[in-house]
Amino acid sequence: MTFEPEELGRSRADLADTLKALRKRAGVTQTRLAQRCNMSQTKISNIETANLTPSLVDVELILRALDAPPDLVSRVVALTRSANTEWQDVWSQRRTGLEKKQNELAGFEKSSTDFRYFLLSMVTGLLATPEYVRASLAHVPGDHGKAIAKKLERQSVLYDTSKRFTFILTEQAARWPFLPASAMAMQLDRLASISRLPNVRFGVIHLAGHLPVCPLNTFTVYDTRIATVETSTGAMVFRHHRDVSAYVNEFRGYEELALFGDEARECLTLWASQYRS
Structure with missing residues (x-):
């Protein structure tokens, strides 16, 4: 269709x-x-x-x-x-205020208990340092102080132990030099710290060896109810079970390729030290 x-x-x-x-x-x-x-x-x-x-x-x-x-x-x-499919273009979001999008995401987070994040090219707001959050909105004209504050406020959901989070980042998402070297090292340190939370499962896909799949988009799955898929010009929101199930299955494939636990933290620590050097 x-x-x-x-x-x-x-x-x-x-x-x-x-x-x-x-x-x-x-x-x-x-x-x-x-x-x-x-x-x-x-x-x-x-x-x-x-x-x-x-x-x-x-x-x-x-x-x-x-x-x-x-x-x-x-x-x-x-x-x-x-x-059950919604298109949200970036220009409409900017006209209505980026904090409105943050409120919508906060609503998804409040009503869900099981979260799956596949991050292809950037760190998501829940995992970002304040410097990374500000840089992510620097290209958008206007004052986005409210949106930045809301992004940082949303991070408290990570400490709600009634909720479960699985984050999978590609090496590119973790290492892309989005900030100056010292700030990138701090961002990687934050990822390693969050990975130790009891309700967080944190995985890294190392860009080495054979990777039999080629991801196209960053996406998030909330429980098995909603999947949001990001593009350069907006986001698709899927609620139809067939679409959501497709992203759940895609996520499971990436889980098989990812390093978790101490192996993931070893990668993050190594990349942080490389930035510091």
Whole structure:
């Protein structure tokens, strides 16, 4: 399926209108449909007003309860996948304020317990020193003091032991000279320190030997509900189980290639010493 960015925002409303029309055509009330689907009437109402994006399972239950014809089912399922995919371009984020994006990420972190980060080319904000955070926004015009403060504030989630984090960095992400040498050494020291947290699993993919896969993007998976994929001009947010599962499986492949524990820290310590020398 091909997603056009301008269509992704409309698909949620289209899906809500379609499901509402199907229910009314079948002569079924929200309360009755909720009973048939083992959902609350409030959830049905939120789906029909586009306040809640339903999962594919939700939609299949509704379509079955309404006895929708097979040709219509296939079209609504395709619309559901589109509704569960969101494009966030960088220019819109800059217009609305970068701190808004930080608040969204904080929301993902608050509602999730199991996190998978694959970092291809840079250190993510949760792992970054203040110098690295400031440098990551230096190319964007304007005053980003609030966004920087929010990025640093979000780091406290790492110390919530009810949550589990797995970070996998390529050697390039860890070693790319994004800061002056002394600051890069401090950034690598921070990575080594975070790797010792009891709820953090930290891996490094050493660029040596045979690597049978070639990653294309940095991505994050929140539980098995949401996957966010970064590009140069924005980010895709996936909620469809097929898309999220694909990134979970890709992450597992990188886990097999990564060094963890003391082996990862040995790499980080060596690279930090090289910067200091």
